[in-house]
Amino acid sequence: MTLACPAPTGDGGHVIMGHGSGGLLSQQLLDRAVFSRFRAPELAQRHDGAVLAFEGPVAFSTDGYVIAPIEFPGGTIGELAVHGTINDLAMCGAMAEVLSLGLILEEGLPLATLDRVLAAAADACEAAGVRVVTGDTKVVERGKGDGIYITTAGIGRVHPRAAITASRIAPGDAILLNAPIAAHGIAIMSVREGLAFETPTVSDTRALHRAVAALLDRCGEAVHCLRDATRGGVGAVLAELAQQGGQGMRIRQTALPIAEAVEGACELLGLDPLYVANEGVFVAIVDGAHADAALAALRAAPGGDGAVRIGTVGEDRSGQVLLESAIGGARIVHLPPGEQLPRIC
Amino acid sequence: MTLACPAPTGDGGHVIMGHGSGGLLSQQLLDRAVFSRFRAPELAQRHDGAVLAFEGPVAFSTDGYVIAPIEFPGGTIGELAVHGTINDLAMCGAMAEVLSLGLILEEGLPLATLDRVLAAAADACEAAGVRVVTGDTKVVERGKGDGIYITTAGIGRVHPRAAITASRIAPGDAILLNAPIAAHGIAIMSVREGLAFETPTVSDTRALHRAVAALLDRCGEAVHCLRDATRGGVGAVLAELAQQGGQGMRIRQTALPIAEAVEGACELLGLDPLYVANEGVFVAIVDGAHADAALAALRAAPGGDGAVRIGTVGEDRSGQVLLESAIGGARIVHLPPGEQLPRIC
Numbered sequence: 001m002t003l004a005c006p007a008p009t010g011d012g013g014h015v016i017m018g019h020g021s022g023g024l025l026s027q028q029l030l031d032r033a034v035f036s037r038f039r040a041p042e043l044a045q046r047h048d049g050a051v052l053a054f055e056g057p058v059a060f061s062t063d064g065y066v067i068a069p070i071e072f073p074g075g076t077i078g079e080l081a082v083h084g085t086i087n088d089l090a091m092c093g094a095m096a097e098v099l100s101l102g103l104i105l106e107e108g109l110p111l112a113t114l115d116r117v118l119a120a121a122a123d124a125c126e127a128a129g130v131r132v133v134t135g136d137t138k139v140v141e142r143g144k145g146d147g148i149y150i151t152t153a154g155i156g157r158v159h160p161r162a163a164i165t166a167s168r169i170a171p172g173d174a175i176l177l178n179a180p181i182a183a184h185g186i187a188i189m190s191v192r193e194g195l196a197f198e199t200p201t202v203s204d205t206r207a208l209h210r211a212v213a214a215l216l217d218r219c220g221e222a223v224h225c226l227r228d229a230t231r232g233g234v235g236a237v238l239a240e241l242a243q244q245g246g247q248g249m250r251i252r253q254t255a256l257p258i259a260e261a262v263e264g265a266c267e268l269l270g271l272d273p274l275y276v277a278n279e280g281v282f283v284a285i286v287d288g289a290h291a292d293a294a295l296a297a298l299r300a301a302p303g304g305d306g307a308v309r310i311g312t313v314g315e316d317r318s319g320q321v322l323l324e325s326a327i328g329g330a331r332i333v334h335l336p337p338g339e340q341l342p343r344i345c
Numbered sequence: 346m347t348l349a350c351p352a353p354t355g356d357g358g359h360v361i362m363g364h365g366s367g368g369l370l371s372q373q374l375l376d377r378a379v380f381s382r383f384r385a386p387e388l389a390q391r392h393d394g395a396v397l398a399f400e401g402p403v404a405f406s407t408d409g410y411v412i413a414p415i416e417f418p419g420g421t422i423g424e425l426a427v428h429g430t431i432n433d434l435a436m437c438g439a440m441a442e443v444l445s446l447g448l449i450l451e452e453g454l455p456l457a458t459l460d461r462v463l464a465a466a467a468d469a470c471e472a473a474g475v476r477v478v479t480g481d482t483k484v485v486e487r488g489k490g491d492g493i494y495i496t497t498a499g500i501g502r503v504h505p506r507a508a509i510t511a512s513r514i515a516p517g518d519a520i521l522l523n524a525p526i527a528a529h530g531i532a533i534m535s536v537r538e539g540l541a542f543e544t545p546t547v548s549d550t551r552a553l554h555r556a557v558a559a560l561l562d563r564c565g566e567a568v569h570c571l572r573d574a575t576r577g578g579v580g581a582v583l584a585e586l587a588q589q590g591g592q593g594m595r596i597r598q599t600a601l602p603i604a605e606a607v608e609g610a611c612e613l614l615g616l617d618p619l620y621v622a623n624e625g626v627f628v629a630i631v632d633g634a635h636a637d638a639a640l641a642a643l644r645a646a647p648g649g650d651g652a653v654r655i656g657t658v659g660e661d662r663s664g665q666v667l668l669e670s671a672i673g674g675a676r677i678v679h680l681p682p683g684e685q686l687p688r689i690c
Contacts, residue, residue: 048432051437063481
């Protein structure tokens with residue numbers, strides 16, 4: 001019977017098992033870390049869930065984050081988890097409105113770290129115009145986690161002109177990217193390997209829903225497919241789409257946008273940038289006749305100013321992606337078998 | 346450059362880091378463990394999210410599961426995670442329709458264990474009439490997890506007559522329970538402590554949405570508040586509700602439903618059953634004039650056949666819950682400070 005005892009207060013600076021109890025310590029942790037920062041009226045009800053109303057079709061998605069380290073150049077696991085679900089919804093042609101926030105905390109995590117991560121998540125929500133309306137917090141024993149794991153889920157309204165599915169990819173479609181590749185993976189690797197580059201690379205974590213909205217406003221049904229190039233990078237996404245739809249694709253190595261410092265780091269680390277993870281890059285496959293309009297729309301939108309065309313969907317039904325090199329050769333872009341960089345998101 | 350190499354196949358029997366890569370191994374794991382079992386058309390699209398349509402208000406909720414052990418008498422973490430979000434939605438007066446499934450797997454987890462857990466989750470979905478429409482899988486290194494963590498989120502349609510909020514709790518309201526208490530916590534503790542009781546106790550994990558629907562069909566707006574009594578048990582839920590609404594509540598110890606074996610185990614283990622976790626028990630606070638109708642509706646519904654009235658909301662504004670003992674004494678039911686049993690859900 002613990003009831004007559006005063007509440008254990010922990011050491012005041014770290015997550016303790018009692019923070020996961022659903023009792024007074026849980027309340028105190030949530031007051032400090034969550035309710036002070038995330039201020040949606042639905043969340044303030046402190047109920048088991050949030051009641052919402054949507055007219056028309058919505059998209060629903062979830063994403064889990066287990067990145068190591070949880071703080072890295074250009075971000076933390078907090079904004080990563082917010083942006084990630086916003087972006088998954090955007091890839092369905094939907095504009096995120098509400099998120100859930102599921103935290104799994106490891107005993108011993110400094111509360112200051114939790115504060116920084118959740119502050120970053122709250123800032124990302126505010127900048128993106130989305131709100132956290134429901135959540136859950138669990139605590140696991142020291143050695144059974146890795147600081148913080150976050151699983152977000154989200155709901156967003158589908159853009160009225162969205163008609164996005166891999167089955168609409170067709171011969172002659174243009175393959176576009178919104179931004180330079182491989183920054184996120186290199187930012188993480190440089191921390192893990194303790195590398196200091198002359199030009200430090202920061203993660204490209206960003207919300208993509210406004211770029212997608214601009215694209216759909218302008219090109220509507222001419223946008224056939226969208227996919228964000230996170231784990232496995234642009235290479236994995238294209239290989240998977242080509243395989244799914246049975247389409248052949250050709251991309252040009254010289255057209256792939258990549259920052260000089262990132263390219264140098266990839267060479268040094270022996271990584272193929274095509275397979276390095278991104279957190280703010282997506283592939284848009286668009287009716288070829290609308291390629292210029294699509295690029296113009298993206299370039300005028302936040303997160304799309306680096307938009308370029310990297311290739312074309314071919315007439316063949318090979319289900320394969322060919323990468324044409326600068327010197328005229330070509331190689332098949334395979335779905336990577338395993339992992340170049342584990343725990344990247 | 347791993348592209349020319351054949352895919353690593355792991356040892357064939359365990360989760361390896363490559364299963365979290367987003368590449369070929371991820372595809373193989375998802376084909377085997379997820380897509381073979383969860384067959385919603387939205388999931389089969391293999392997109393970043395699911396497109397859905399809802400008319401009228403919906404509820405949205407999330408819950409994370411870190412229970413240890415992941416398999417226990419009466420269930421696994423799989424059905425627990427499915428039932429948990431169904432139940433959180435039910436406590437908002439909403440009938441779950443779709444779920445997301447976020448998995449965090451530890452390297453080395455036997456695939457056979459994953460199969461059993463996901464089979465149990467799929468069976469629970471089918472029995473409850475809900476479908477998994479989107480998901481995510483991550484893998485963490487050995488020693489950075491504990492087998493499987495699952496975070497589900499869900500969306501459900503709000504019952505047309507639901508008007509459920511702690512602020513509607515009023516003097517004279519009846520406090521009801523649907524089922525006997527403390528079974529889940531005792532089932533978990535008996536495994537952890539290696540205890541063999543004459544009558545083995547199994548978890549009460551179950552979906553509660555049909556019992557809630559029956560209650561709302563019958564009593565509608567007379568149902569003032571619903572809350573499932575998971576972590577912290579019935580005691581924590583009532584203490585929190587009384588505190589939130591500033592209401593006084595009185596419950597009778599002799600009215601608390603509890604199986605004899607569970608009560609005996611609580612005594613043996615030194616646990617107060619009022620604070621032991623449940624996975625299939627909820628508190629319904631109902632206009633006192635409708636108490637009998639509410640009990641009749643619950644008793645005729647799945648998961649509600651053990652429904653009883655345990656107390657009443659008083660006229661006082663103490664914000665406290667009083668437990669009246671069999672011998673006429675009374676004690677305050679406090680919000681438990683920390684944790685009786687960590688990692689219980």
